[in-house]
Amino acid sequence: MSSSGGQTAIIGAGVMGETLLSGLVRAGRRVDRLLVGEKRPERARELEERYGVAAVSNVEAATKADTVALVVKPQDMAAVLDEIAHVLRPGQLVVSLAAGITTAFIESRVPEGVAVVRVMPNTPALVDEGMAAISPGSHCDDVHLAEAESLLSSTGRVVRVPEKQQDAVTAISGSGPAYIFFVVESMIEAGVHLGLPRATATELVIQTLYGSATMLRETGTHPVVLREQVTSPGGTTASALRELESHKVRAAFLAAMEAARDRSRQLAEGS
Ligand SMILES: NC(=O)C1=CN([C@@H]2O[C@H](COP(=O)(O)OP(=O)(O)OC[C@H]3O[C@@H](n4cnc5c(N)ncnc54)[C@H](O)[C@@H]3O)[C@@H](O)[C@H]2O)C=CC1
Numbered sequence: 001m002s003s004s005g006g007q008t009a010i011i012g013a014g015v016m017g018e019t020l021l022s023g024l025v026r027a028g029r030r031v032d033r034l035l036v037g038e039k040r041p042e043r044a045r046e047l048e049e050r051y052g053v054a055a056v057s058n059v060e061a062a063t064k065a066d067t068v069a070l071v072v073k074p075q076d077m078a079a080v081l082d083e084i085a086h087v088l089r090p091g092q093l094v095v096s097l098a099a100g101i102t103t104a105f106i107e108s109r110v111p112e113g114v115a116v117v118r119v120m121p122n123t124p125a126l127v128d129e130g131m132a133a134i135s136p137g138s139h140c141d142d143v144h145l146a147e148a149e150s151l152l153s154s155t156g157r158v159v160r161v162p163e164k165q166q167d168a169v170t171a172i173s174g175s176g177p178a179y180i181f182f183v184v185e186s187m188i189e190a191g192v193h194l195g196l197p198r199a200t201a202t203e204l205v206i207q208t209l210y211g212s213a214t215m216l217r218e219t220g221t222h223p224v225v226l227r228e229q230v231t232s233p234g235g236t237t238a239s240a241l242r243e244l245e246s247h248k249v250r251a252a253f254l255a256a257m258e259a260a261r262d263r264s265r266q267l268a269e270g271s
């Protein structure tokens, strides 16, 4: 297992592949224990230079590694599995970070006995504040699951969930940072519209987000209670919240996350 000195391969080194790679390096994983398989040669060279890791073919990565992390797009997963399946062996661990792709899909394309774990991470892993949910496949024992947990816990929190919850997890925490950045962007633009310098609006919004997130995590208080504390009777916040309700922002969030969940299900079908 890689935590005890074996090799870990990352196949697909785009945004999320590099996020995982950089987290493992920051967590002290020896770079000579890491391998990268990346289709774009210039991207592979870039990562070799940035981290000192070896970029090799997917087949070499899958042959040498005890743990193979697949971080390609869902639409590329079948092609990668077809390429590496003949070198995978029982006992090896395949960790998939792809939205929608089920452990059953992977298990049907690799040799019997290869352990598979499905993971849904998110990009705050880049600053060691990631949220990852992991689910075991059918040939996965506790050691494999612990190995996947250790891989992801180097960049943030990890929860274990039944695989049937992974499409919902994808809609909430996998895509979640994008919704938050969208809200931040909208608030900054609103600040500029109200006459604030852009730099001031940006600082106000980011610190407000950070402070609010810290209150949620450190006090454990329900968000409704925290919101009521801000909402003075007849005051400014009540006026703003009435607008959000009349523009159906709550309903829009629900519809958005249902759409993300449904898209995750579609990706499982290869579309
Ligand atoms: N970006 C995000 O916030 C999150 C992404 N994911 C999942 O991570 C996976 C990758 O997403 P991104 O990093 O955003 O995409 P990306 O497009 O940035 O990275 C994919 C990488 O895979 C490489 N690739 C494609 N085919 C390959 C092959 N046959 N062999 C080796 N490398 C190959 C591409 O050149 C590219 O560098 C997806 O399955 C996505 O669902 C999961 C959670 C969050």
Ligand SMILES: O=C(O)[C@@H]1CCC=N1
Binding pocket: 099, 170, 174, 175
């Ligand atoms: O947008 C996507 O499909 C990926 C999965 C979750 C976040 N990004």
